[in-house]
Amino acid sequence: MPLLKNLIRSDELLVETVDIKHRFYASSAEPLTHKELIAMANNNGDQHLVDLYNDHSLGYAENGGSLDLRQEIAKLYGAKITADNIVVFPGAQTGMTLTTQTVLDKSDHSIIVTPSYQSLEEGVIIAGGGFTRVALSPDNDWNLELDAVEAAIQYNTKYIVLNDPHNPSGALMNTEDKRALIALAEKNNLQILSDEVYRLLELDPSDRSASMAEMSKNAIALGTMAKPYGAGGMCIGWVVCQDKDFIKNLLKTQHIYAVCFSRAGEIQAMMALRSSDDIIKRNMDIIKDNLILLDEFFAEYSDLFEWVYPKAGGTGFAKFKGPLTGDQLAAELQENEILVFGPSIFDCEEGLGQYIRIGFSRRTMPAALEAFKEFVDQRRAEWKL
Numbered sequence: 001m002p003l004l005k006n007l008i009r010s011d012e013l014l015v016e017t018v019d020i021k022h023r024f025y026a027s028s029a030e031p032l033t034h035k036e037l038i039a040m041a042n043n044n045g046d047q048h049l050v051d052l053y054n055d056h057s058l059g060y061a062e063n064g065g066s067l068d069l070r071q072e073i074a075k076l077y078g079a080k081i082t083a084d085n086i087v088v089f090p091g092a093q094t095g096m097t098l099t100t101q102t103v104l105d106k107s108d109h110s111i112i113v114t115p116s117y118q119s120l121e122e123g124v125i126i127a128g129g130g131f132t133r134v135a136l137s138p139d140n141d142w143n144l145e146l147d148a149v150e151a152a153i154q155y156n157t158k159y160i161v162l163n164d165p166h167n168p169s170g171a172l173m174n175t176e177d178k179r180a181l182i183a184l185a186e187k188n189n190l191q192i193l194s195d196e197v198y199r200l201l202e203l204d205p206s207d208r209s210a211s212m213a214e215m216s217k218n219a220i221a222l223g224t225m226a227k228p229y230g231a232g233g234m235c236i237g238w239v240v241c242q243d244k245d246f247i248k249n250l251l252k253t254q255h256i257y258a259v260c261f262s263r264a265g266e267i268q269a270m271m272a273l274r275s276s277d278d279i280i281k282r283n284m285d286i287i288k289d290n291l292i293l294l295d296e297f298f299a300e301y302s303d304l305f306e307w308v309y310p311k312a313g314g315t316g317f318a319k320f321k322g323p324l325t326g327d328q329l330a331a332e333l334q335e336n337e338i339l340v341f342g343p344s345i346f347d348c349e350e351g352l353g354q355y356i357r358i359g360f361s362r363r364t365m366p367a368a369l370e371a372f373k374e375f376v377d378q379r380r381a382e383w384k385l
């Protein structure tokens with residue numbers, strides 16, 4: 001029963017509820033409060049949205065997402081994407097799983113780029129298709145190797161699943177590599193699921209390339225309010241695709257599995273999207289300040305840890321050079337009230353057993369880093385390093 005495998009592994013949604021002092025794992029940006037959001041909307045001249053929020057009906061929101069929200073989301077993309085190319089879900093995770101259900105038949109083969117957010121792979125397993133993993137490697141700065149993707153293509157391959165910007169490593173694809181992957185997909189009649197939930201969190205905004213969904217009809221992209229806006233509580237994610245036939249089929253799947261979501265969340269999402277620049281600036285300032293501290297840490301503790309400096313998102317994947325695996329280290333840290341993720345959280349190959357994911361998107365990270373350092377200093381002698 002594939003679902004059980006998913007449930008016994010902790011993920012971010014589960015651990016948000018765990019009572020632990022230092023959350024050194026978090027990937028989503030610093031959450032806003034509703035009060036802060038309302039203040040932003042008022043400052044932004046969006047009083048009509050505040051009124052809409054106060055007066056909205058508690059009935060079902062429109063299946064697929066209300067038009068006003070889809071129009072606002074479309075502004076995040078180029079001219080090829082309109083409201084009709086977007087389907088809203090109660091979070092990107094539901095969008096990803098139901099996209100995979102819509103695309104795949106049991107006889108289809110998929111290529112999954114790893115390490116990966118577990119639901120990306122589990123979605124393929126649940127849909128019943130076979131798959132081949134293509135592993136990213138720190139030796140190549142976690143960049144996708146196109147030759148490896150090409151080598152994994154089989155006669156029945158239909159789907160390539162990847163996440164960019166990448167959780168856990170913070171890697172980011174450039175336009176050239178995206179174009180090459182799209183050319184390969186188009187040549188072989190494959191669909192790409194491009195999980196872009198960390199988009200807008202690029203350290204250098206000039207590194208942000210177009211969404212894969214803008215670049216090709218063969219690509220389906222995912223977005224969310226949870227990661228860049230720190231607003232997982234809105235329960236708003238979306239799927240974007242130029243192919244209207246796919247959108248029609250996805251809406252049918254949604255009708256069966258995820259028809260009900262919140263108009264309150266939709267209106268909150270519109271407020272946040274209309275204050276996007278301010279919110280993203282606030283969140284990037286937190287991330288950049290935290291990265292200065294982490295940079296110092298990795299320089300000072302280079303005998304014990306190394307990482308590839310991230311380009312986007314709220315997480316990095318760090319190698320522990322000591323005598324424990326990443327999972328063992330994570331378990332010991334948890335006993336000491338510090339939460340990081342070991343590699344078994346991500347569907348990844350054995351070679352990454354020494355890695356842990358750390359998160360640097362929250363205001364609480366400096367305190368978590370101090371606790372982490374204290375733990376490491378205490379153990380150093382025992383590790384004989």
Ligand SMILES: Cc1ncc(COP(=O)(O)O)c(C=O)c1O
Pocket residue numbers: 012027090091092093094117163167195197223224225226227232236237
């Ligand atoms: C790569 C990736 N995709 C999707 C999601 C899920 O997004 P949402 O919270 O909108 O369901 C996450 C959450 O951790 C993620 O890391």
